[in-house]
Amino acid sequence: MDHFQLRNGELYAEDVPVERIARAVGTPVYVYSRATLERHARVFREGLSDVAHKHLAFAVKSNPNLAVLGVLKRQGYGADVVSEGEMKRALTAGMPAEDIVFSGVGKSRRELAAALEAGIGQFNLESEEEGVELAEIAAAQGRTASAALRVNPDVDAGTHAKISTGKADNKFGVAYHQAGAIYRRLSGLEGLAMRGLAVHIGSQITNLDPSRAAFTKMGELMRALRAEGCTVTHMDLGGGLGVPYRAGERLPGPQEYGAMIADVTSGWDAVLMFEPGRVITGNSGVLVTEVIRVKPGVTAPFVVIDAAMNDLARPALYDAWHDFMAVQPTGERMSAHIVGPICESSDTFATNRDIDTVKAGDLAVFRTAGAYGATMANTYNSRALVPEVMVDGDKWAVVAERIEPETIFAAERVPDWLQ
Numbered sequence: 001m002d003h004f005q006l007r008n009g010e011l012y013a014e015d016v017p018v019e020r021i022a023r024a025v026g027t028p029v030y031v032y033s034r035a036t037l038e039r040h041a042r043v044f045r046e047g048l049s050d051v052a053h054k055h056l057a058f059a060v061k062s063n064p065n066l067a068v069l070g071v072l073k074r075q076g077y078g079a080d081v082v083s084e085g086e087m088k089r090a091l092t093a094g095m096p097a098e099d100i101v102f103s104g105v106g107k108s109r110r111e112l113a114a115a116l117e118a119g120i121g122q123f124n125l126e127s128e129e130e131g132v133e134l135a136e137i138a139a140a141q142g143r144t145a146s147a148a149l150r151v152n153p154d155v156d157a158g159t160h161a162k163i164s165t166g167k168a169d170n171k172f173g174v175a176y177h178q179a180g181a182i183y184r185r186l187s188g189l190e191g192l193a194m195r196g197l198a199v200h201i202g203s204q205i206t207n208l209d210p211s212r213a214a215f216t217k218m219g220e221l222m223r224a225l226r227a228e229g230c231t232v233t234h235m236d237l238g239g240g241l242g243v244p245y246r247a248g249e250r251l252p253g254p255q256e257y258g259a260m261i262a263d264v265t266s267g268w269d270a271v272l273m274f275e276p277g278r279v280i281t282g283n284s285g286v287l288v289t290e291v292i293r294v295k296p297g298v299t300a301p302f303v304v305i306d307a308a309m310n311d312l313a314r315p316a317l318y319d320a321w322h323d324f325m326a327v328q329p330t331g332e333r334m335s336a337h338i339v340g341p342i343c344e345s346s347d348t349f350a351t352n353r354d355i356d357t358v359k360a361g362d363l364a365v366f367r368t369a370g371a372y373g374a375t376m377a378n379t380y381n382s383r384a385l386v387p388e389v390m391v392d393g394d395k396w397a398v399v400a401e402r403i404e405p406e407t408i409f410a411a412e413r414v415p416d417w418l419q
Ligand SMILES: *Cc1c(COP(=O)(O)O)cnc(C)c1O
Pocket: 059, 061, 062, 080, 103, 104, 200, 202, 203, 204, 238, 239, 240, 241, 275, 276, 277, 278, 279, 371
């Protein structure tokens, strides 16, 4: 359920006509719904109501906008961050440092030191080497770092290869069969307080069986470590729950996910940690675009829009599907390719798609664009960086301005010796 609905034949974001925002801010523009964000945050938490002790850390990389983080903070969410930049965003949004989990396969010395100084609640270590380095830095600062060891359970999440992270040949975590020995060695280091295990097998997970298999393996490892006298009080089960990208698609939701978790983790006696991203933000945003023109093609017409792969990269990166709909649909349909203006053939959002009939000047949206949308945007082809708007009832505000090419190239320098 989201709050982007047709009213009298026109698309609204909550109580605001999408056209009003598009005319005021220009296109392309992302529009987020506060009510939808809050609803998803609440439904995810409610799905886990059978879990006694839990910590919810929103995966900032899915949508790092400060206004979005502010909404989630008010819903009691902490943050899962994967860079110093994301950490600064979460802190700036007012999330308490102890509610922040620092993940990521390549945390630099500088990032580890900065996160220690900020008092970050948990470091998810991706290797023994990282743990040793963190322990050294912490001991030198006179601090103790709380940490979990990320384990690669060698389970196929059954998602797109580029967003699968839990197979043995993925770069994430330590090998399952080595994890026990590494955990034991790290537990003995001064400056480090090992408190748990972490796992995250991938994103856009639409079948819960691989997650169940991975969590079951993690439970066995937890028990083995405890039997050897190691402290394991926290189990971080990552994120990854998928969302429907096509109207009418039925996927396991937070309710089914929560039931699976409650079943697998019964008797664990640990604080369970979660890092949801897409399931919170995905359906909370749309990308609004204007049709530049409709160009005849050999097999089907090309609907050329003013949004491109630099604004929404998922179709080009992952062959991802985003539903496309006119802001003022006429009821007529057409079959078309939907393409952006960028000089790459991968700047294609859809081929031979049955869509609302549109013509030059019409507004349309890509749905389910709130996750991995604006956050991946760039300025390729010297296009502006796409702006973001948040709607709240009948109010709306720009929450990220459009950054024009002049602002980007103002940071570039031509050295004297070229002049
Ligand atoms: C990307 C990521 C997440 C969030 O994934 P979603 O599919 O957006 O829920 C959580 N944890 C880690 C470690 C990640 O890399």
